[in-house]
Structures are given as structure tokens and as C-alpha cells.
Amino acid sequence: MGNILTLLEDASNGTCYKSYRYCADEEIKVPTINYEETQSLTPVKDRYGETDTTMKHSKSLESLSARLINNKPLFRYFLDGSRRTYKVDDIELNRRIFPIMAGQIGVACCERQSASQFKCKDVENNLVIALPSEANPENRNSELFFNNLKDKINNGARVTKSGVKFSKLLSYPSRKLDQYQDGENKKYEHLGIAIIQDEMIESEKKIVSSLTGKNLLSDNSFLLKDGSLQYKPMKTGEFKELTKIKNNYRWVIGVSKLFNPELFKDKSGKSNAAAIANLPIYHRTPAFMFQHDFEKQQYYGDYKFSIWYVRIRDKNRTESPFAGVVKIEKILITDYENESGLDTELVDIITANIINERTPVCYGKDSRWANHLYPVYLTEQFLKSKYLSDLHFLNLF
Amino acid sequence: MKLIGKIIATEKVPTTVDEFFFWTDKELIIKPFDVVKVNHLKNSVTFGVVEEISHITDSSSFLAGFISSDFGDVKHQSYTQRIGMNYVKAKVVGNSLGIYTPVIDGYPVSLADEKDVREALGLLNVKNPLPCGYIEMYEPPHNITIPVHFNAQFLIGPEGAHLNISGISGLASKTSYAMFLLKAIQDQQLNAKNGESIAYVVMNVKGRDLLAIDEPNADLLKDDKSIYKMLGLNSDPFKNVTYFYPYSKDLVTSTYGRKSDIESQLKLNKAFLYKYIFEDDKDNIDLLFSNVDDPTQTMESIVNHIATGQGRFGEISNWKDLLQEIYENTKAGKAGNKEITVLSWRKFFRLFRKTIEKTTVFSNSLSNKPKDRETRLREAIKGIKKNDAFVIDIAKLDEETQGFVFGDVIRSIYELKLGQMDDRNEADIPSKIVIFIDELNKYASKDIPKSSPILHQLLDISERGRSLGIILFSAEQFKNDIHDRVKGNCSTHAYGRTNAIEVSKPDYQYIPPVYKSMLTRLKQGEYVIQNPVFRSLINIKFPKPVYKQFKNG
Numbered sequence: 001m002g003n004i005l006t007l008l009e010d011a012s013n014g015t016c017y018k019s020y021r022y023c024a025d026e027e028i029k030v031p032t033i034n035y036e037e038t039q040s041l042t043p044v045k046d047r048y049g050e051t052d053t054t055m056k057h058s059k060s061l062e063s064l065s066a067r068l069i070n071n072k073p074l075f076r077y078f079l080d081g082s083r084r085t086y087k088v089d090d091i092e093l094n095r096r097i098f099p100i101m102a103g104q105i106g107v108a109c110c111e112r113q114s115a116s117q118f119k120c121k122d123v124e125n126n127l128v129i130a131l132p133s134e135a136n137p138e139n140r141n142s143e144l145f146f147n148n149l150k151d152k153i154n155n156g157a158r159v160t161k162s163g164v165k166f167s168k169l170l171s172y173p174s175r176k177l178d179q180y181q182d183g184e185n186k187k188y189e190h191l192g193i194a195i196i197q198d199e200m201i202e203s204e205k206k207i208v209s210s211l212t213g214k215n216l217l218s219d220n221s222f223l224l225k226d227g228s229l230q231y232k233p234m235k236t237g238e239f240k241e242l243t244k245i246k247n248n249y250r251w252v253i254g255v256s257k258l259f260n261p262e263l264f265k266d267k268s269g270k271s272n273a274a275a276i277a278n279l280p281i282y283h284r285t286p287a288f289m290f291q292h293d294f295e296k297q298q299y300y301g302d303y304k305f306s307i308w309y310v311r312i313r314d315k316n317r318t319e320s321p322f323a324g325v326v327k328i329e330k331i332l333i334t335d336y337e338n339e340s341g342l343d344t345e346l347v348d349i350i351t352a353n354i355i356n357e358r359t360p361v362c363y364g365k366d367s368r369w370a371n372h373l374y375p376v377y378l379t380e381q382f383l384k385s386k387y388l389s390d391l392h393f394l395n396l397f
Numbered sequence: 398m399k400l401i402g403k404i405i406a407t408e409k410v411p412t413t414v415d416e417f418f419f420w421t422d423k424e425l426i427i428k429p430f431d432v433v434k435v436n437h438l439k440n441s442v443t444f445g446v447v448e449e450i451s452h453i454t455d456s457s458s459f460l461a462g463f464i465s466s467d468f469g470d471v472k473h474q475s476y477t478q479r480i481g482m483n484y485v486k487a488k489v490v491g492n493s494l495g496i497y498t499p500v501i502d503g504y505p506v507s508l509a510d511e512k513d514v515r516e517a518l519g520l521l522n523v524k525n526p527l528p529c530g531y532i533e534m535y536e537p538p539h540n541i542t543i544p545v546h547f548n549a550q551f552l553i554g555p556e557g558a559h560l561n562i563s564g565i566s567g568l569a570s571k572t573s574y575a576m577f578l579l580k581a582i583q584d585q586q587l588n589a590k591n592g593e594s595i596a597y598v599v600m601n602v603k604g605r606d607l608l609a610i611d612e613p614n615a616d617l618l619k620d621d622k623s624i625y626k627m628l629g630l631n632s633d634p635f636k637n638v639t640y641f642y643p644y645s646k647d648l649v650t651s652t653y654g655r656k657s658d659i660e661s662q663l664k665l666n667k668a669f670l671y672k673y674i675f676e677d678d679k680d681n682i683d684l685l686f687s688n689v690d691d692p693t694q695t696m697e698s699i700v701n702h703i704a705t706g707q708g709r710f711g712e713i714s715n716w717k718d719l720l721q722e723i724y725e726n727t728k729a730g731k732a733g734n735k736e737i738t739v740l741s742w743r744k745f746f747r748l749f750r751k752t753i754e755k756t757t758v759f760s761n762s763l764s765n766k767p768k769d770r771e772t773r774l775r776e777a778i779k780g781i782k783k784n785d786a787f788v789i790d791i792a793k794l795d796e797e798t799q800g801f802v803f804g805d806v807i808r809s810i811y812e813l814k815l816g817q818m819d820d821r822n823e824a825d826i827p828s829k830i831v832i833f834i835d836e837l838n839k840y841a842s843k844d845i846p847k848s849s850p851i852l853h854q855l856l857d858i859s860e861r862g863r864s865l866g867i868i869l870f871s872a873e874q875f876k877n878d879i880h881d882r883v884k885g886n887c888s889t890h891a892y893g894r895t896n897a898i899e900v901s902k903p904d905y906q907y908i909p910p911v912y913k914s915m916l917t918r919l920k921q922g923e924y925v926i927q928n929p930v931f932r933s934l935i936n937i938k939f940p941k942p943v944y945k946q947f948k949n950g
Contacts, residue, residue, distance in 0.1 A: 073476040114422075115893040116478045317468065331942075353476075360465035364457030374477050381455070 004129075004153050004397045005089055008100065011149045012135040012223065016100075017090040021394045024085040024193060031357065035216060042291065043265045049287030049306035052344035057275065058159075058283040061310070065282065065352035068116065073112070074353040075253075076221035077121060077211060078378040081107035081204045085193045086105055088397045093133070098132040098174060101192030106383040107203040109211065109223070112375055121212065124203045125386050127393075129153070130192040132174035144301040146171060159396060170195045209248050217251035222350075224357075224375045229254035229329050245305050249331045256327040257371035264309065277310050277321035284310040285349045289332070289341055304332045306342045312350050312358040313370045323370040328354060346357060398508045399539055401425055404435060404500050405484060406674055411501035412766045414489065417445060419506040423452055426536045430936040431909050432517045433487055437501070441494035444509065444517030445487030446933045449911045454481035479524050490910075490932040492516050509543050518545075519932040524603060525549040527927065528581045528628035530937030544628050547889065548930045553582065553595070553829055557929055558863035558887025559836075563876035564893025570921050571872035571893060575833050577939050579786075581685040582831065584630045586784055594783035596827035598810065600803060601790045602835045608654045609945035610788060611638035611667070617941055619854045624940040634944040641774060641789045643802075645730070645757035652790050669772040671789075672760040673805075680704050684804035685752055687799050687840070695741040697848065702737065716759045720750060748783065752797045774802065778809040779818050783827050784928040800840060804851040807858060807867075809830065813864045829866040834859075837871040841883045859886040877902035890927040894919040898944045908934070 007017045028276050066274070085103040089124035092098075100253050109123040129150075136145040146169040171250055172191040204225070211217055229249060275285060287308035306329065312325030328350065359374045366372055388391075402421035406412045406599065418436065429447050437443045445544060456462050456479060463546055467473040489497070493516065515521040526546035533542050546856040548593055551557040560578065562571045570581055586592040601607040611634050626633040643651035647657050648670075662668035673681075684698045691697060703710045703719070708726075713719050753759055764771045774789065781787065791799045791807060810830050812818055834840070840851045857869050859882065869887075876892075878898060884890075884904075899905070900913040908916070912934060916925060926935045 069476075075476075112477060118480060120476065140486050238546065313470075356476055357466055359475040360456070360477065361461060362455070362457075363464045365455060365459040365461075365573075367442060374479070378477075378480055 003158065004156060005100075007149070007152050007156060008091065008129075008131070011145075011152070012091065012093060012183050013130070013137050014091040014093040014135065014338075014389055017088045017092070017097075021086065021397065023279075023390050023394075024087045024189060034272055035157065037253055039259070044289040044291050044304060047289045047341065049289040049308065050347045051340050051342070055286045058279055058285055059348075060283050061278070061348055061352045061355055062282040064348055065355040068349070069356050072220065072246065073356065074220065074349065075112070075224040075357065075375070076110055078230050078375045079107070079109045079204060079207060079223055079227070080226040080376060080383060081105070081200045081347040082380065082383055083135070083196055083200045084390070084393075085196050086390070086394060087189060087192075088129075088394070091131075093132065093134050093174075096134075098134070099192060100128040100187050101172075101196065102393070102397070103128050103130065103193075103196035103199075104387050105200045105203060106386055107195065107200060108379050108383045109207050110153065110379045110382060118375070118378055120382060121216075121385075122207050123386065124207065126203065127164060127201070127388075128168045128170055128196055128199055130170040130172050130195050131165060133171040134174040134190065135171065142171065162392070162396060164396065168199065170199060174348050191380050197299045205245060206252040207243075207254060212248045212250075219251065219308055221251070223252045224254055224373070224376065225254045226257075226380065227254060227331075228256050229331055246333060250333050252331070252353075255354065255373060256328045256329070256375070259309075259322075259327040261322055274327055279309065279311040279325060280377045281311050281314045281324075284308055284347075287342060287347050303328050304338055306332060306337075306347070308347065308351070310354055312355055318370040323368075326354065326371055326373070376395075398510050398513075400507045401427070401433070402485070402504050402506045403448075404502050404504045406499070406504060410828040412502070414497050414499060415520060416425070416486060416488050416498045416604040417443075418484055418486055421485060421506075423481050423483050425483065427485065429915055430532075430765055430934070431534050432490075432508050432514045432599055432814060434487075434502050434509045434513055434517070435500045438496055438498065439493050439494055441496050442513070443492045443496070443500050444513065444772045447485055448488050448909045449486040450483055451697045452483050453483075458889065459737050461736060463659065467679045470675040473490065488494070488658050488933060491519075508535055511543055512545055512707065512839075513553040514518065514541065518935060519930055519931070520545060523548050523930060527534065527552060527585065528630060529578060529928075530939040531624065532935065532937055534808075542627070545926075545935060546570060547862045547928055549585075550580070550773040550927055551888050552578070553831060556849065558868050560868075560870045560889045560891065561615050561879070561887040562870070562872040562893065562924075563886050563899075564891075564919075564924075565870075565874055565894055568921055569895070569919070569924075570895025572603070572814065572835055572923060573942050574891060574893070574939060575870045576607070576610065576836075576944070577871060579833065580635060580830065580943055581628070581630055583635060583784060583786065587636060589717060593829060594827040595829045595831060596781045596783060597786040597831050597833070598778070598806060599788050599833045599836065600806070601792055602799070603790055603792055604653050605947040606788060606792075607788050607944075608640060608652075608658070609947070610786070612636040612945040614941065614943055614945055617943065621940040625943070632943050635786050637784050638667065638786045638788060639777075641671045641772070641787060642668060643756075643759060643790065643798075644670040644672040644771060649758050651793050654790065660677045663770050663935070668768070669770050669777060670920075671758060671772055671774045671777070671802075673758050673801075674759060674760060674762060674773060675713070675719060677775070678805070679719075680747075681801065681805050681808065683850045684801045686748065686802050686810075687804060687851040688797070688845065690846045692847050694848065695737060696745060698737055699741065699745045718748075718752055719760075723749060739834055741917075744857045745887055748770050748797075752801075752836070755795055756798045758794070758798065758802075771800055774887045775807055775809045776788075778806065778815060779821065782825070783831065785827075796839065797848075800851055803834060803840060804854060807851070807854050810867055811854065811858065811865075814867055827866075829868055833870040833872075837883070838875065838878050841871075841880045842873075843880055844878070845880070847856045856880070856882055857933060859883045873897050875902075877904045888929055892916055892919075892927070893923070 009016050054123045083105045088100045088102045090097050091100055108123040109121045111119050136142050141248045150166055150169045172195045192388050217223055261276050262271050264276055265271050285308050287305055287306045291304045296358050309325050309327050311325045314342050318324040361369050362372050362377045404417045404419050431447045435443045435444050455703055463469050463925050464799050517542055525548050527549035529546045529547045550926050562574055599607055599882045613634050622632045645651040661786045662810050685694045713722055727746050729739055792803050841855045844850050895916050897917050900916055923938050926937055
């Protein structure tokens with residue numbers, strides 16, 4: 001006894017197939033990039049994302065960044081989350097086959113104390129299993145059931161011996177796939193991965209909230225988060241939660257390496273990918289104000305973003321016109337910001353700081369080097385070093 | 398003690414019985430030869446000696462470094478330094494419980510304290526301790542200074558014997574180090590209740606280096622004195638010293654010593670002038686030809702011919718007549734010995750005349766007035782006593798005569814110890830005689846003819862000296878040039894500063910690359926010591942000499 005799969009079979013009245021286990025990140029094409037950048041954002045018509053409304057095309061921040069290089073950097077904390085997902089087995093429940101997904105979730109926040117001192121501030125490493133909601137044989141007490149099952153698994157011989165612990169059993173919806181509306185999530189695997197991804201985002205939010213709680217973030221020590229800030233509210237989507245999240249993000253900037261240039265729309269809503277492609281070096285685009293598309297995703301709540309792009313590397317030195325450009329976003333907090341956008345001066349300072357973060361580079365280590373910011377890369381590497389090896393993890397099952 | 402890092406063991410670079418790797422902060426200052434300790438199984442501690450230190454970053458190539466400077470802008474600054482660390486390769490030198498399984502990944506590594514260092518290097522509970530220098534380790538505030546002791550039985554017998562010092566002139570201070578050790582031995586013997594009886598014979602081969610070893614060094618600093626104190630030695634100069642200068646009428650023709658100094662030494666009965674008298678020393682003529690290639694052994698036959706008084710050589714009683722008689726033999730058509738050709742006689746004559754006419758030590762007789770203080774070296778050595786230190790000056794003599802004198806000295810010591818000088822009570826003869834000779838390469842290099850009588854004598858001493866009580870302290874610039882059997886029999890080796898060409902020679906093969914390059918950078922007064930008692934090579938320092946230094950040589 002003690003085998004996780006046996007425990008799962010017992011608890012769920014299902015049958016495991018002992019099928020081939022693999023790391024799902026490589027085997028299944030997961031729509032992760034799109035996930036972060038929700039398609040549902042729309043520009044707020046006739047509003048700018050910043051106070052200066054006179055800027056037409058782009059603006060050079062070369063001299064500002066050169067001036068700022070001798071100052072203390074604006075960004076002190078760097079946040080990155082990642083997850084590695086695995087398909088562990090298939091389980092038969094009520095004559096339907098569901099995948100058992102599992103994942104390692106890691107979220108790390110590193111602090112740059114000085115140019116040479118880079119330390120971990122906070123790190124969350126969680127192991128999770130995602131099961132179909134139908135794995136609960138009863139109709140009720142789903143949370144209790146999964147919690148009990150988690151304890152059983154954690155007390156199992158193999159898990160105890162290897163000294164690890166699962167922190168959560170997640171459940172993904174087991175509605176029949178043909179009833180599922182969204183065109184992309186056609187496989188149960190994807191549902192499982194999505195739920196694990198949600199769990200990772202929760203961990204990210206938790207860390208941001210804890211940094212804010214400790215008053216570590218301020219107007220001269222910002223947090224730079226890898227990726228987009230476009231969170232979707234969890235399950236309940238309560239308005240109160242959104243307000244809280246919003247306030248936590250006063251000193252947080254999201255920087256995305258990969259983005260869909262098609263989504264760059266001016267205030268009239270027209271796509272203008274060419275403007276990004278032709279952005280001169282150290283120039284930024286004007287900031288535009290975006291909000292979630294209420295018609296499609298009503299539960300997203302009411303918060304707006306300022307979004308702009310900056311080129312940090314010369315187009316001639318990168319492999320595509322979009323390599324070397326990063327997308328910067330910030331949640332608008334105050335009423336004034338919601339009305340008139342971010343102060344242009346702040347946008348410039350943030351941008352100049354991002355430009356100054358362009359070196360060192362991870363050239364040769366990461367194909368996305370042109371879009372990478374080194375502290376973020378370090379945080380990512382730190383996270384990766386914390387993972388159990390795939391073989392080790394898969395053999396827990 | 399201070400934690401400095403943790404063990405790293407990877408697929409490609411595992412920890413082994415012999416070595417381990419650990420990471421440290423890139424700003425931690427640590428150097429080769431420093432001792433570190435690692436917690437190991439069963440609460441034991443494994444000790445390692447630092448061999449190599451490397452700094453790495455996550456940069457995948459030089460190109461990434463170039464790009465990180467904004468594509469080659471030398472003035473470019475960054476908010477973040479590239480992540481980097483140092484990793485250190487250490488050689489395992491021991492474990493407190495004798496556990497030699499490899500140390501385990503992730504285990505903490507720390508600096509060692511004084512007791513740990515002693516244990517690690519095998520300096521704890523050294524029997525018959527004889528100070529040989531001190532170690533300085535780590536940076537303040539963790540710096541420690543530890544006196545280092547040889548087991549005297551491994552340096553001057555009976556367990557092991559002979560010392561070889563190598564290093565380039567001037568920078569290595571080979572003479573100073575040999576004299577430091579001799580001073581330590583004499584100091585200990587003078588203070589010991591049941592000391593052994595040891596005597597010292599030192600050859601002065603360079604300027605006035607060793608011509609005032611019983612006079613204090615006025616430049617000795619307080620710091621140096623405190624080091625002598627730490628090592629348990631006093632900072633007085635040598636005692637019971639007798640100087641032997643090559644005889645010349647005006648005193649200074651054959652020595653670099655100042656006339657006034659020599660005169661005062663003679664007056665104080667501290668010095669002698671040595672001479673070679675034909676009647677007594679003709680047997681040693683072979684020593685004059687030790688560097689002459691003699692494949693057909695004709696030189697040897699001639700020497701035999703003379704020593705055994707063949708032909709008319711039996712009638713000769715002084716060097717001048719000898720030269721004349723040899724000259725007679727060089728004449729064509731000279732009847733007599735048919736075995737030796739006239740050509741050989743001519744060669745012999747040429748070489749012999751060069752030496753005899755140039756050198757003042759070959760004389761017809763010794764003065765019979767005691768105040769002239771003339772002596773034969775053989776006679777003087779015959780009378781050497783416990784704790785005596787003889788300094789024999791050969792610096793200004795020509796190379797052949799230097800060899801002749803040195804050969805005569807070691808031959809005399811050998812005969813004394815073998816009991817062939819029978820007019821001395823066995824118990825009075827010092828049980829050990831330590832000989833120090835610089836520029837050993839002149840007498841025992843690989844290029845010296847195999848027939849060289851001095852080489853034979855040196856080989857005999859290095860191979861049998863340990864049991865006879867003749868201990869050879871030798872020094873040379875390039876160890877690689879020295880005859881394998883001479884250096885192979887040395888139990889202790891001291892490596893001073895040397896050059897890159899020398900360290901690439903086979904003699905240095907077993908020395909790790911980083912230590913090799915360190916050998917080329919050693920400071921004056923620093924040595925790397927190899928001794929059977931130590932578990933690893935040790936980088937030691939020693940204080941300035943206690944005896945008078947002549948600034949102008």
C-alpha cells in the first residue's frame with residue numbers, strides 16, 4: 001500500500017490504467033502564452049494611458065536612462081512563477097476516462113540588495129495533483145473529500161520516504177467536453193493544466209500580498225513581475241477581492257517578454273503591430289488604457305491597465321523585429337489614474353529603468369535573451385533549481 | 398569557525414576519496430594551501446587543502462559578456478552584476494575518524510582553527526620537533542599563525558635524512574633557509590640536556606655570505622625576533638664557529654673576506670688558513686679532475702701513476718717538482734710508461750698547471766708558529782667536536798680548486814665517520830655531521846662525468862649517509878639538473894621561488910598546476926616543503942637570518 005495511484009483508485013471508485021507517464025509541458029501544446037494575455041482586453045476608447053496626450057508615435061528615453069543609471073534602481077523585487085505539469089495516469093470513472101494530472105508549482109520573489117547581492121525573499125514550492133471533479137464519489141463535501149485524500153497520500157509510504165508533501169489536490173471540471181464552449185480547451189489534460197496554472201497565480205498573488213503587508217514595496221522599491229498582470233479573479237470573483245488585489249499592485253509592474261503584437265491597439269481600437277516592429281531603440285510607445293471586455297467576461301471586474309511597449313535592443317541585433325521589445329503594464333489604482341491614465345513622468349521613469357535592466361544578458365542560455373531582463377532570468381533560474389527532477393517526481397506515483 | 402560554503406558534487410565532477418569541490422562567495426579571500434574542514438559521517442571532520450580556486454558566472458560564452466556590455470561599450474554600467482561564485486578544489490588530507498568515503502553534497506565547509514590545521518597537516522604531536530618555519534593562513538579577522546615542526550629524525554636521521562633546497566638565486570634565499578634550519582638544530586642541541594652530538598660543516602660559495610655567522614644581524618627587526626621566540630628559538634647568531642680561509646700570503650687573494658675581519662678572527666682564534674701539502678694530499682689529486690670527461694680513464698691512470706710514485710714520481714716532495722715531472726712526461730719520445738700516451742700527459746699537464754699556478758692553497762709546508770694559524774682541512778675536520786660549526790670559504794677559488802676542497806672535505810668527513818682516522822676516540826666523534834653545500838649542480842648535476850670522484854662521494858653520502866650520520870643539506874637553482882640518486886635520497890625537499898621553465902620539468906610532475914604557478918611567485922622567505930611527516934605540501938615562511946648580513950655581498 002501507499003502507492004498514490006492505488007489510493008486514488010480506492011477513494012474515487014475508479015480504475016487506473018498505468019499508462020505512460022510524461023511531463024505534459026513538452027508533450028502537449030499548452031496555450032500558456034495566450035493564457036496570460038487574455039484576449040478579452042479592449043482599449044478604453046478616447047482615453048490615454050498616461051497624462052501627456054500629445055505624444056503621437058514614440059519617445060526616446062535614452063538620455064533619461066543614461067541619467068538614471070547612477071541612481072538607485074527603481075526595481076528591488078522580482079517575481080516569477082512557473083509550473084511544470086505531468087500526466088501521471090488515466091483513470092476510469094463511470095466508464096469515462098480522465099487524465100490524472102500533477103504539477104510542481106514554484107513562485108519566487110528575489111530581492112536585489114545591491115548590484116552584487118541577489119537573494120531570495122520568498123519562495124513557494126508546491127506539489128499538486130489535479131483530478132476530475134467526478135473523482136469525488138459523493139455529490140457534496142468536495143473540499144473535504146480532496147483534503148482527506150491529500151492527507152492519505154501524504155501519509156503513504158513512498159511519499160513519506162522521499163520526504164516531500166503534496167500541498168493540494170485540485171479538481172478540474174469533468175463536464176463532457178462537447179459541452180465545453182471555449183474552443184481551445186478541448187482536452188481534459190488542458191483543463192488539468194489550467195487549474196494548476198490557476199493555483200500558481202494564486203501563489204503569486206499571495207507573495208505580492210505578503211510583500212505589501214510587510215510594507216516592503218514603495219515608490220522607490222518596485223516589484224517587477226515576469227509576465228502579465230491580467231489576472232482573472234478566482235472562482236468566486238467577488239468584487240471585494242478585486243479591490244484588494246488592486247491595492248496590492250500599487251508598486252508592481254508587469255513585464256512580458258512574449259506578447260501578441262496584434263493586440264497593440266491605439267485608442268481608436270485599430271491594431272498597429274507595425275508601430276512596435278518599427279520602434280527605434282530605447283523608444284517607448286504611448287501608453288494606452290485597457291480594460292477587460294465586459295461583454296465577454298463580465299466577472300473580470302472593474303480594473304484598468306496602462307500598457308505600453310519599449311524597445312531595449314537594437315532591431316539589427318535581434319532575430320525578429322519583436323525580439324528586443326517588452327510590454328509593460330501597470331494596474332491603474334487611483335480614481336485620477338482611472339480617469340486620466342498614469343503620470344507620464346512615472347511612465348518615463350519606469351521605462352528608463354527597464355531600459356537600464358537590459359544588461360547583463362542571458363545570451364546563449366535562453367533563446368529569448370533579447371526580451372529577457374537579467375534579474376527576472378535569475379529568479380527564473382532560482383525557481384528551476386528548486387524543482388524536483390522529472391524522473392523523481394513521476395516516480396512518486 | 399566561519400562557514401564559507403558548501404560541498405558540490407555533480408555528475409561530471411564528483412567528490413572522491415582524494416578531492417572535493419565546494420562553492421564560496423566570490424568575495425571571500427582564500428588561497429592555495431589554506432586548510433578547510435567539512436562535516437562528515439559519524440560527526441567526523443574531513444580536512445582539505447585548497448588547491449584551485451575558480452570563478453564562474455552563468456555567462457555561456459565570452460560573447461555574452463561582450464553583449465552584456467551593451468555590445469562592447471566599455472563604459473556601460475548595469476544595475477545588476479552577473480551572478481557569479483567561486484568554486485574551490487581541495488585535496489583531502491585526512492579525516493578525524495579515518496573515514497575516507499567522499500564528502501557529501503551540500504555539507505557545510507568552514508575555515509579551520511589552529512588545532513584543526515595542525516591535525517589536518519600532520520603537525521599535531523610531532524615527535525622530536527624541530528622548527529622549520531611557520532604558516533600564515535586566512536585573512537583577518539580569521540588569520541592564524543602556526544609554527545611548523547619537522548620530526549628531526551626525518552631530517553637528520555635516523556628515520557630519514559638529507560635536505561634539498563631549490564630555487565632561483567637571490568629570490569629564493571636558499572642559503573638563509575638552510576642556515577635557519579642549522580641554527581634551529583644547533584640551538585636545540587645547545588639547550589638540550591641529553592642532546593645528540595652534532596657538528597656542522599658549511600661551505601661558503603658566494604661572497605662573504607657565511608663569513609660572519611657568529612656575529613648578530615643588526616637589521617633583525619622586533620617582528621623577526623618574536624617569530625624566533627614563537628618557534629622556540631633564540632635570536633642569537635651561531636655558536637662555536639670556526640672559519641677556514643684559503644691560504645694566501647696577503648690573506649685576501651683567495652677570499653672575498655675583508656683583511657681586517659680575517660685578521661681579527663685569526664686573533665680571536667676563530668679562524669684558520671688552510672693549505673694543501675704535497676706529501677699529505679697527493680692522493681686527492683683526482684678531485685681536481687672531477688669535472689673532466691674521462692671516458693678512457695687516462696686521467697685516472699695518470700693520477701694513479703703519481704699517487705703510487707711510479708716512474709720518478711716517488712722522488713717528488715712538492716707541487717713544483719710534480720709539475721716539472723709531469724712536464725717531463727709531455728716531451729715526445731720520452732721513454733718510460735708506455736700505457737699513457739704523451740697526448741694524455743699533455744692534457745693532464747695543461748689542466749694541472751692551470752690550477753696549481755693560479756691557486757695559493759697548494760703549499761710546500763705548514764707554518765710551525767701557532768699564531769699563523771695554518772692548518773690542513775683534513776686535520777681540522779679530524780678534530781671536529783660536538784656543536785662545532787665549521788665554515789669553509791671556497792668562494793674565490795677557481796672551480797677546479799673549489800671541487801678539490803669540497804671533495805677533500807667530504808672525503809675527510811666520510812673517513813672520520815668510518816673510523817679510518819684511527820687516532821681519535823670513537824665516542825668523541827660527533828654522532829652526526831651536517832654538511833651544507835650550495836650550488837650542488839657543480840658537483841652532482843646530471844652532466845657531471847660518471848667517473849667524477851666527487852659525484853661518487855656524494856652518491857655514497859646520500860645513500861649511506863643516513864646510517865653513517867653524515868647529513869647533506871644541499872641547494873641548487875634547478876632541481877631538475879641534479880642527479881636522480883642524489884635528490885631521490887633526500888627525505889625533505891624545499892621548493893623556493895623558481896621559474897616557469899623549471900616547473901614544467903618532470904621533477905615537478907606531481908605538483909598540482911596551481912601550486913606550480915605559485916612556485917613562480919613565491920616571496921623571499923617563503924618555501925613549499927615536502928616532508929614524509931606532513932600530509933600535504935606545506936607553504937611555510939621563515940624569519941630573517943640571525944647572523945650578520947653583508948649588503949654588498
